[in-house]
Amino acid sequence: MKFKRTHTCGELTKAHTGKTVVLSGWVENYRDHGGVEFIDLNDRWGMTQIVFDPEISRKAHELAQHLRSQDVISIKGNVRPRPDGMANPNMATGEVEVYVTDFELLNKSKTPPFDVNHAENVNQEMRLKYRYLELRNPELRNNLIFRSKVTNSIRNFLVDNGFIEVETPVLTKATPEGARDYLVPSRVNSGKFYALPQSPQLFKQALMISGFDKYFQIAKCFRDEDLRADRQPEFTQVDLEMSFVDQEDVMAVVEKLFARLLKEFFNRELKLPLPRMTYDQAMLEYGKDAPDLRFGLKIVELSDVFNDSGFGVFANAVKDGGCVRAINLKNAASSLSRKDLDDMTPFVKVFRAKGVAWIKMNESGPQSPIVKFFKEGEVKALFEKTNAETGDVLIFVADKEPVVCQSLGALREFFGKKLGLIDENELNLSWVVDFPMFEKDQDGNPTPTHHPFTSPKPEDADRLDTDVFSVKSNAYDIVINGTEAGGGSIRIHDNAMQRKIFSILGIDEEQAKEKFGFLLDALQYGAPPHGGLALGLDRLIMLFLNTESIRDVIAFPKTQKATCLMTDAPGVVDDEQLEELSIDIRDNL
RNA sequence: GGGGGUGUGGCGAAGUUGGUUAUCGCGCCGGCCUGUCAAGCCGGAGAUCGCGGGUUCGAUCCCCGUCACUCCCGCCA
Numbered sequence: 001m002k003f004k005r006t007h008t009c010g011e012l013t014k015a016h017t018g019k020t021v022v023l024s025g026w027v028e029n030y031r032d033h034g035g036v037e038f039i040d041l042n043d044r045w046g047m048t049q050i051v052f053d054p055e056i057s058r059k060a061h062e063l064a065q066h067l068r069s070q071d072v073i074s075i076k077g078n079v080r081p082r083p084d085g086m087a088n089p090n091m092a093t094g095e096v097e098v099y100v101t102d103f104e105l106l107n108k109s110k111t112p113p114f115d116v117n118h119a120e121n122v123n124q125e126m127r128l129k130y131r132y133l134e135l136r137n138p139e140l141r142n143n144l145i146f147r148s149k150v151t152n153s154i155r156n157f158l159v160d161n162g163f164i165e166v167e168t169p170v171l172t173k174a175t176p177e178g179a180r181d182y183l184v185p186s187r188v189n190s191g192k193f194y195a196l197p198q199s200p201q202l203f204k205q206a207l208m209i210s211g212f213d214k215y216f217q218i219a220k221c222f223r224d225e226d227l228r229a230d231r232q233p234e235f236t237q238v239d240l241e242m243s244f245v246d247q248e249d250v251m252a253v254v255e256k257l258f259a260r261l262l263k264e265f266f267n268r269e270l271k272l273p274l275p276r277m278t279y280d281q282a283m284l285e286y287g288k289d290a291p292d293l294r295f296g297l298k299i300v301e302l303s304d305v306f307n308d309s310g311f312g313v314f315a316n317a318v319k320d321g322g323c324v325r326a327i328n329l330k331n332a333a334s335s336l337s338r339k340d341l342d343d344m345t346p347f348v349k350v351f352r353a354k355g356v357a358w359i360k361m362n363e364s365g366p367q368s369p370i371v372k373f374f375k376e377g378e379v380k381a382l383f384e385k386t387n388a389e390t391g392d393v394l395i396f397v398a399d400k401e402p403v404v405c406q407s408l409g410a411l412r413e414f415f416g417k418k419l420g421l422i423d424e425n426e427l428n429l430s431w432v433v434d435f436p437m438f439e440k441d442q443d444g445n446p447t448p449t450h451h452p453f454t455s456p457k458p459e460d461a462d463r464l465d466t467d468v469f470s471v472k473s474n475a476y477d478i479v480i481n482g483t484e485a486g487g488g489s490i491r492i493h494d495n496a497m498q499r500k501i502f503s504i505l506g507i508d509e510e511q512a513k514e515k516f517g518f519l520l521d522a523l524q525y526g527a528p529p530h531g532g533l534a535l536g537l538d539r540l541i542m543l544f545l546n547t548e549s550i551r552d553v554i555a556f557p558k559t560q561k562a563t564c565l566m567t568d569a570p571g572v573v574d575d576e577q578l579e580e581l582s583i584d585i586r587d588n589l
Numbered sequence: 590g591g592g593g594g595u596g597u598g599g600c601g602a603a604g605u606u607g608g609u610u611a612u613c614g615c616g617c618c619g620g621c622c623u624g625u626c627a628a629g630c631c632g633g634a635g636a637u638c639g640c641g642g643g644u645u646c647g648a649u650c651c652c653c654g655u656c657a658c659u660c661c662c663g664c665c666a
Contacts, residue, residue: 179666
């Protein structure tokens with residue numbers, strides 16, 4: 001290197017006028033006017049326009065003709081204010097430019113496979129294969145810088161509040177509950193496998209029993225499940241746990257953390273305490289356990305109106321143990337066409353709903369394919385309960401309760417967007433509390449809503465023997481803009497209760513001992529009352545930055561099939577390696 | 590495991606109700622150009638239309654299969 005960098009590409013202003021500087025970076029774009037050539041020089045700090053003028057340096061100007069996108073160069077030159085009217089208000093450094101006296105080509109680049117600065121429409125295959133190039137894109141780069149700042153702020157907050165950061169193992173043991181594990185074969189224990197952690201849950205409970213009192217970790221977690229736009233196979237949790245606390249204490253700390261983040265990064269005051277809603281209310285009024293409270297369109301329960309309806313579809317749904325619920329799309333009659341309404345049916349088909357009924361409240365009276373079946377009293381009660389007025393559109397789903405919740409929940413969010421009811425700049429935080437301890441799995445057996453270490457509400461505990469599905473837990477989720485940003489619970493710290501929960505889950509003594517033996521043991525050696533919470537850091541950054549994909553906040557994300565196109569992972573391994581691990585591959589194609 | 594979308598020069602797109610030179614923009618190469626900022630003008634190169642099979646006189650287009658990317662359902666304690 002001929003020159004040592006003196007400044008970055010993001011910092012020069014008029015105040016630097018007259019200074020001789022050295023900048024290093026990548027050629028982002030060149031504009032060659034024959035007599036004079038402009039180049040946008042890019043580094044992680046920003047972009048600066050540099051000027052090659054033959055009157056300044058004939059040689060540099062001549063050599064610069066060959067510079068192309070993504071060449072790495074180092075330039076020496078003088079900072080000058082741009083001529084009148086030539087400033088670029090869109091650039092942080094737009095008031096100045098650097099007249100190059102000398103430069104060095106540090107590394108010529110091949111023609112890049114795509115335009116680094118405008119890659120947002122390029123196929124993911126390209127972007128992920130050449131991720132190191134795409135990361136030169138300022139927007140993507142700034143996402144990662146923002147993520148770094150948020151992570152740092154979280155860490156500082158927790159340390160300032162007496163939390164201790166402890167690392168827990170990545171090579172750990174497979175658990176029968178929960179997501180599929182990523183397995184790692186053990187060479188020295190042939191035939192045995194480690195699992196990568198789905199979360200540090202049991203380790204942090206162990207740390208509480210050890211007396212660490214307040215623990216946190218920015219932890220990588222791994223779940224071998226199918227991916228979504230907001231789900232990667234490896235992701236990061238801000239994991240924390242506290243001893244001698246109840247639900248209020250944990251929630252208070254997390255609220256304070258968010259107040260700080262919103263102040264620091266958005267200059268917004270978060271009003272505390274955050275609003276709370278029970279799980280039951282969330283499901284009833286919003287159709288999901290993570291309600292988007294940025295807009296209304298609440299779901300209205302109408303089963304009692306229609307339990308003896310003249311409209312057979314509604315009456316039968318209620319008779320079969322399901323329900324009829326509706327949303328009043330206020331003042332939407334004029335903006336929703338017949339096609340919009342008909343399109344709702346395929347929209348809810350994915351949730352196995354049979355269809356969506358609707359009533360358009362026109363000036364001339366209700367327009368609907370179904371209203372003619374209703375008895376007189378039903379219409380009146382319906383309009384009253386939904387507060388239906390001229391100009392509104394009522395939409396109905398009648399089915400089993402989970403189907404109704406999912407369908408109306410999704411329709412609610414769809415129309416919230418379509419009708420422009422959502423302020424995209426809002427960050428709406430709230431808690432959902434009082435989750436049920438158990439949900440029914442496919443066979444109707446209890447499965448934990450949160451996880452099997454969550455404690456029941458003390459006042460409900462006696463129903464564990466008689467009516468498990470009515471028992472509520474000390475679990476809480478923090479919800480931002482309709483997305484679960486994190487969740488936690490007060491854990492079981494009593495051996496007998498933990499064994500009881502295992503038994504309800506169909507885990508017998510022997511299995512419990514094999515899978516969770518150390519926990520059951522540890523609970524007998526002075527386990528303090530404890531609880532905590534984990535935040536999904538990737539999702540949190542997504543919400544803060546309002547990005548559409550989790551890939552936009554991760555440096556090297558995986559594809560939907562969990563492959564890394566840059567490294568080509570996962571890959572085949574040598575027979576020798578497999579031999580060492582005592583592994584034979586079946587159906588090796 | 591299931592459903593939807595996409596795949597055409599390096600990148601982004603158009604197109605062909607099946608017809609023989611596959612179009613446009615960017616980029617690339619060459620030339621011109623002293624104030625651009627995704628510069629402009631002129632010229633040029635570059636494509637077995639994802640892959641395999643079928644139907645047909647003829648397939649980029651129709652059919653079947655397959656692969657990749659993507660969105661969703663299931664799944665994600």
